[in-house]
Amino acid sequence: xxxxxxxxxxxxxxxxxxxxxxxxxxxxxxxxxxxxxxxxxxxxxxxxxxxxxxxxxxxxxxxxxxxxxxxxxxxxxxxxxxxxxxxxxxxxxxxxxxxxxxxxxxxxxxxxxxxxxxxxxxxxxxxxxxxxxxxxxxxxxxxxxxxxxxxxxxxxxxxxxxxxxxxxxxxxxxxxxxxxxxxxxxxxxxxxx
Numbered sequence: 001x002x003x004x005x006x007x008x009x010x011x012x013x014x015x016x017x018x019x020x021x022x023x024x025x026x027x028x029x030x031x032x033x034x035x036x037x038x039x040x041x042x043x044x045x046x047x048x049x050x051x052x053x054x055x056x057x058x059x060x061x062x063x064x065x066x067x068x069x070x071x072x073x074x075x076x077x078x079x080x081x082x083x084x085x086x087x088x089x090x091x092x093x094x095x096x097x098x099x100x101x102x103x104x105x106x107x108x109x110x111x112x113x114x115x116x117x118x119x120x121x122x123x124x125x126x127x128x129x130x131x132x133x134x135x136x137x138x139x140x141x142x143x144x145x146x147x148x149x150x151x152x153x154x155x156x157x158x159x160x161x162x163x164x165x166x167x168x169x170x171x172x173x174x175x176x177x178x179x180x181x182x183x184x185x186x187x188x189x190x191x192x193x
Contacts, residue, residue, distance in 0.1 A: 036191030037084050038152075038165055043091045046167050046185045051098035054146075054171060054181050055105070063173070063180045064104070067143060072106040073099055073171070074142035082152035082165065095146065095169075108142040144180060146171050159193040 031041045054060055064071050075096050080086045100107045109117065124133045148169035155162045164186060171181035 036161065036163065036189050038086050042165065042187050043094055046187065047091060047094035048098050050167065050169055050183050050185050051095060053183050055102050057181050059181050070106055071143045072108045072140050073144045073146055074108040074110045076110060076145050076147035078147060079149040081149050083154065086150060106140065108140055142174055144171050145174055161191045162188065164188045
C-alpha cells in the first residue's frame with residue numbers, strides 16, 4: 001500500500017469514529033443539566049416540593065378537618081408562560097403522582113381522561129354484561145381544583161445567562177371559589193458558555 005492510500009484510510013477511520021454515538025443509561029433520579037433550560041429534574045423537584053408544602057400547610061389541614069373527609073383534588077391547567085417549551089402535561093402528571101402517593105387527598109380525573117371514561121360507560125351499556133356495567137352518577141366530585149402557571153425571567157450578559165423560573169400554584173374550593181392554598185417555588189440557574 002502506498003502512503004497516500006494509508007493516509008486516506010486513516011482519515012476515513014477517524015471520520016467514522018468521530019461520527020459514532022455513545023449512549024449511557026442513567027438513573028432517572030440523577031440530575032443532569034446540559035442546556036440550562038427547564039428539565040426533568042426541575043419538574044420533579046418543583047412538583048414534589050410544592051405538593052409537600054400544600055399538604056403540610058395549615059390551610060389545607062384546616063380545610064380537610066372542616067370537610068370531615070379526605071379532600072378530592074382535580075389538577076387543572078398549569079400554563080407555561082416562560083419563553084421555553086415546557087411539557088406542562090408531564091409536570092401535571094408529576095403533581096398528580098405526588099398528591100396520589102401522599103394518601104392525604106384523592107385525585108379526580110380531569111378533562112380528556114374523564115371524557116374517555118364517560119364514553120366507555122356509554123359503550124358498556126351496549127356491549128357489556130348488564131351486571132358488570134359501570135353505573136352513571138357515581139363519579140367522585142372534586143372538592144378542590146389545583147391550577148397555576150410557570151413564568152421565567154432571563155438576564156443575559158455576554159456569554160452568561162441567569163434564568164429564574166417561578167412556578168405558582170393555586171388550590172381553590174370548587175363550591176365557594178375561595179383560595180385554600182397559594183404556593184410558589186423558584187429555581188434559578190446560572191449558565192456560562
